[in-house]
Each structure stands twice: as C-alpha cells, then as structure tokens.
Amino acid sequence: MASRIVSFELCGREVEVLVKPMTTLQFVLRNQLGYTGTKEGCRQGGCGSCTVLVDGEPMMSCLLPVEDVAGRRVTTIEGITPVEGLAPIQQAFVDTNAFQCGYCTPGMVMLTTALLDHNPAPSREEAVEALGGNVCRCTGYAPIIDAIEAASASATGDATRDAGVMPDRSGER
Numbered sequence: 193m194a195s196r197i198v199s200f201e202l203c204g205r206e207v208e209v210l211v212k213p214m215t216t217l218q219f220v221l222r223n224q225l226g227y228t229g230t231k232e233g234c235r236q237g238g239c240g241s242c243t244v245l246v247d248g249e250p251m252m253s254c255l256l257p258v259e260d261v262a263g264r265r266v267t268t269i270e271g272i273t274p275v276e277g278l279a280p281i282q283q284a285f286v287d288t289n290a291f292q293c294g295y296c297t298p299g300m301v302m303l304t305t306a307l308l309d310h311n312p313a314p315s316r317e318e319a320v321e322a323l324g325g326n327v328c329r330c331t332g333y334a335p336i337i338d339a340i341e342a343a344s345a346s347a348t349g350d351a352t353r354d355a356g357v358m359p360d361r362s363g364e365r
C-alpha cells in the first residue's frame with residue numbers, strides 16, 4: 193500500500209512524517225524523528241516502556257498506528273524535560289531512587305504525569321493501580337510509588353504525602 197503523510201503536534205511543534213500503513217508511533221518517534229526517550233521494550237503492549245501522552249492520556253506507542261494521532265497532541269519524555277535540570281516528577285524519581293537501569297523510567301514518568309494531571313493526590317492504591325500496565329524489572333516498584341507520592345507532595349504542598357512520612361506500603365505489588 194502507498195505511503196502517506198501524517199501530521200501531528202509533537203511536544204509543542206507541528207511535525208509531518210511519510211509513513212507506510214500501520215507504522216507505529218513508537219517507530220516514527222524513535223527512527224524517523226529521533227525522539228529516543230520513548231523506549232522500545234516488548235513492542236506488543238506488555239511492558240509500558242513506550243508510554244507517551246496523546247491529548248494528555250497515556251498510551252502505549254508500540255500499539256498505536258501513527259495515523260491514529262493525525263491532528264492530535266503527542267507528548268514524550270522530551271516534551272516534559274526542561275532545557276536545564278529536571279521536571280519535578282523527574283526529580284522525585286531521582287530523590288526516591290526510583291530507577292536502576294532506567295529503561296522503564298520514561299514510561300513511568302509519563303504515566304505519573306498523566307496520573308497527577310487527573311488526580312493530584314492519588315492514594316498508594318491508586319498509584320499502584322495506575323502503574324498496572326508498566327513493568328519494572330529492577331526496583332520492585334516501591335520506590336516508584338514513593339516517587340509518585342513525592343511528586344504529588346511537591347505539587348500540592350502536602351508534606352504529609354512525602355514518601356518518608358508515609359511508610360504504609362500496603363497494596364504494593
């Protein structure tokens with residue numbers, strides 16, 4: 193089948209790509225646009241390392257034909273990272289040691305971004321549930337949940353939500 197041009201907004205700028213049918217957003221981001229912050233793990237919807245935001249909603253870019261984001265707003269880890277330093281959510285991951293190899297981290301950060309946009313003060317159970325589709329093989333998840341709480345605390349100014357003040361880890365996986 194013939195290639196076609198797809199246009200969409202990527203991290204605040206309009207982009208156009210020439211793609212074959214059913215080319216995934218993940219492939220386009222990494223191989224045509226150089227946005228390699230979006231990771232490539234299982235390529236079948238099982239790990240979440242490719243998570244990006246489409247119109248603010250987290251989606252696995254390995255399952256998404258790029259045609260489906262035509263005219264929509266796509267945000268990757270590059271789009272939330274300041275020119276200098278780190279975004280507060282990224283800093284929270286650093287502060288709570290929420291990564292080891294780091295391969296899952298961009299997807300986890302994007303998922304956290306969407307979670308806190310919708311629910312600025314999630315419970316630990318809600319945070320665990322939100323991470324349900326994203327796999328981390330290194331951390332055991334507890335530090336990632338801590339990072340979500342720390343990011344929430346910093347955004348809402350609620351010190352009682354700081355990970356060090358809330359040792360209750362019931363509901364973790």
Ligand code: FES
Pocket residue numbers: 231232233234235236237238239240241242243252253254255
């Ligand atoms: S690479 Fe997309 S879910 Fe694993």
Ligand code: FES
Pocket residue numbers: 290291292293294295296297327328329330331
């Ligand atoms: S930090 Fe290695 S997979 Fe999560």
